Amino acid sequence: MEFRTCSFTGLKIHKPAEDLIKWNVITAVLFLTLGGLMGLLIGITRWPSVHYLDPTYYYRYLTLHGFDALLVWIIFFEVALVHFTSAVLLNTRTVIPSAGWIAYSLMLIGAIFVNITTFAGKADVLFTSYVPLKASGVYYTGVIIFAVGALTAFGHFFANIIQAKRDGAYKHSLPLGSFGMAAASIIAVVTLAHGAVIMIPTLLWSIGLIKYLDPGTYRLIFWGLGHPSQQINVCAMVAAWYMVSAFVLGGKPVNEKLSRTAFVLYIFFINVASEHHLLVDPIFSNWHKIINTSYVMHLAVFASMVHAFAIPASMEVALREKGYTNGLFEWLKKAPWGNPAFSGTFLSIIGFGFLGGTTGVIAGTEQFNIIRHNTFFITGHFHGTVVVGTTLAFMAFSYLLMPYIFKRELIMPRLASVQPYLYFIGVSMVSIGMMAAGALGVPRRHWDITFSGAPFSFTFDPSVDMFLSIMGLGTLLAVFAGVIYVVVIIGSALFGRRVAP
Amino acid sequence: MADKYDDEEHRNKIEAPGTLALSLIFLVVFMVLWFLHFKWLVEVWWVE
Numbered sequence: 353m354e355f356r357t358c359s360f361t362g363l364k365i366h367k368p369a370e371d372l373i374k375w376n377v378i379t380a381v382l383f384l385t386l387g388g389l390m391g392l393l394i395g396i397t398r399w400p401s402v403h404y405l406d407p408t409y410y411y412r413y414l415t416l417h418g419f420d421a422l423l424v425w426i427i428f429f430e431v432a433l434v435h436f437t438s439a440v441l442l443n444t445r446t447v448i449p450s451a452g453w454i455a456y457s458l459m460l461i462g463a464i465f466v467n468i469t470t471f472a473g474k475a476d477v478l479f480t481s482y483v484p485l486k487a488s489g490v491y492y493t494g495v496i497i498f499a500v501g502a503l504t505a506f507g508h509f510f511a512n513i514i515q516a517k518r519d520g521a522y523k524h525s526l527p528l529g530s531f532g533m534a535a536a537s538i539i540a541v542v543t544l545a546h547g548a549v550i551m552i553p554t555l556l557w558s559i560g561l562i563k564y565l566d567p568g569t570y571r572l573i574f575w576g577l578g579h580p581s582q583q584i585n586v587c588a589m590v591a592a593w594y595m596v597s598a599f600v601l602g603g604k605p606v607n608e609k610l611s612r613t614a615f616v617l618y619i620f621f622i623n624v625a626s627e628h629h630l631l632v633d634p635i636f637s638n639w640h641k642i643i644n645t646s647y648v649m650h651l652a653v654f655a656s657m658v659h660a661f662a663i664p665a666s667m668e669v670a671l672r673e674k675g676y677t678n679g680l681f682e683w684l685k686k687a688p689w690g691n692p693a694f695s696g697t698f699l700s701i702i703g704f705g706f707l708g709g710t711t712g713v714i715a716g717t718e719q720f721n722i723i724r725h726n727t728f729f730i731t732g733h734f735h736g737t738v739v740v741g742t743t744l745a746f747m748a749f750s751y752l753l754m755p756y757i758f759k760r761e762l763i764m765p766r767l768a769s770v771q772p773y774l775y776f777i778g779v780s781m782v783s784i785g786m787m788a789a790g791a792l793g794v795p796r797r798h799w800d801i802t803f804s805g806a807p808f809s810f811t812f813d814p815s816v817d818m819f820l821s822i823m824g825l826g827t828l829l830a831v832f833a834g835v836i837y838v839v840v841i842i843g844s845a846l847f848g849r850r851v852a853p
Numbered sequence: 854m855a856d857k858y859d860d861e862e863h864r865n866k867i868e869a870p871g872t873l874a875l876s877l878i879f880l881v882v883f884m885v886l887w888f889l890h891f892k893w894l895v896e897v898w899w900v901e
């Protein structure tokens with residue numbers, strides 16, 4: 353029997369889709385574990401009173417942290433979402449499951465190449481691998497194989513929805529969760545194409561077949577990969593928000609057309625924001641920079657604001673329908689705060705908006721960017737977007753996948769229900785500590801902010817130590833909550849009590 | 854999905870007053886924080 357009916361959602365689940373989702377989720381979580389461990393080590397290195405690693409290992413583990421957490425964990429999870437939204441959510445089958453497995457294997461092989469080379473000390477180039485920093489050819493080969501796998505996986509999305517349309521699985525347009533992942537997949541194709549354009553010559557350069565690569569050109573094309581891939585994350589995260597609201601509360605978008613329009617705005621405008629990585633480079637003219645940072649950026653920000661209003665509103669409408677209609681906020685009080693899928697989603701929305709979003713607008717403003725570029729402020733900003741936002745949203749969604757896809761109950765449900773709160777507080781401390789220190793000028797990617805041995809002495813404002821210590825304490829809390837997450841998810845997948853199919 | 858909230862009767866009604874109130878509260882808090890932060894920035898970078 354190829355299909356089963358989920359007893360919680362009534363969705364018809366195709367067995368191959370289910371297997372692909374399981375393997376992608378578990379692999380994602382394993383790489384998050386590795387990335388989180390590296391986060392711990394570099395986090396306590398940037399904590400001045402601990403300053404744990406020596407410089408070689410600091411840069412090596414920083415490379416791995418960026419790669420494993422930002423790319424491997426997130427993209428494997430997104431591939432799970434690809435299969436969830438293009439097959440399961442449409443009550444239909446996944447076409448050519450073997451393509452899904454090829455994609456999975458390529459991504460895994462690529463990730464292993466990169467990890468081994470970096471651990472071996474042959475690629476201390478940070479995940480941006482800016483030339484003229486040079487890694488072993490195996491590193492770039494790994495990145496390319498990973499990207500080809502990811503491209504295949506996102507391509508699978510389109511194959512599935514075309515087949516679903518032929519099978520009559522949906523009539524006019526895709527449900528919102530799938531629509532969001534469609535936007536993500538479109539952006540993914542553009543993004544990964546940039547990846548190929550830049551990584552292939554870099555590979556040839558590293559093995560000596562090309563003599564010279566221009567660093568400015570590298571940065572320009574690299575950020576065509578680096579920034580849009582963050583927009584894949586944003587679309588996938590927002591899609592997960594809508595789905596959790598629908599599954600946990602029965603929430604429906606208050607105005608579906610508006611929400612769809614907001615996704616389309618992402619496709620058109622957010623890629624242009626790649627330029628904010630190059631505002632201090634001489635590549636673009638002032639005209640370019642001003643149009644980009646003063647106008648275009650805000651169209652993408654506007655889209656996020658639409659979602660940030662539409663999703664809590666859909667939750668409110670659903671809870672009001674359940675009868676919590678007293679006053680303005682009874683629905684909020686009576687919301688299922690003990691359900692980690694819900695609380696994780698809500699905290700992700702708040703954190704993404706207020707820690708990641710607002711600071712992104714600040715850092716993306718040309719005049720501010722000049723003083724914030726390459727400071728710890730930037731690192732604080734993106735731990736607000738990609739960790740409190742995307743990572744927490746994916747964690748929340750995976751709590752739903754346990755019963756729906758793995759057919760297991762959560763082990764240690766009490767611990768699971770506090771996990772999102774602990775993680776939120778921990779990463780918020782990391783993010784705020786970094787941003788405050790960065791606003792005082794502390795650089796990112798820097799092992800020695802005392803500049804010992806430098807010909808000129810320089811000291812930061814003394815409050816910097818306090819902010820970096822807040823970051824250090826937050827690191828411990830975030831890692832603790834991360835461990836709970838990994839134990840609960842892996843434990844439930846292996847040993848959780850089976851639920852009726 | 855679109856049916857329920859897209860009809861005439863619902864079009865101009867605030868369906869989620871709590872969310873609207875929250876948004877306004879956050880807006881005010883954020884503006885205050887922004888100006889405090891701005892003042893701090895000015896002190897850090899330009900006052901010596």
Ligand code: HEM
Nearest residue numbers: 391394395418421422478479738743796797798827830831
């Ligand atoms: C336990 C949670 C985490 C902690 C404590 C943590 C801590 C840190 C620290 C201390 C840095 C180094 C910044 C520097 O010295 O310049 C860093 C960089 C970074 N982190 Fe995290 N992090 C965590 C989770 C994550 C996650 C889940 C992601 C991705 C989804 C992520 C993405 C990144 C990226 C992309 C960088 C930049 C690397 C670079 O500059 O090359 N982090 N993190």
Ligand SMILES: [Cu+2]
Nearest residue numbers: 579582625626
């Ligand atoms: Cu960017």
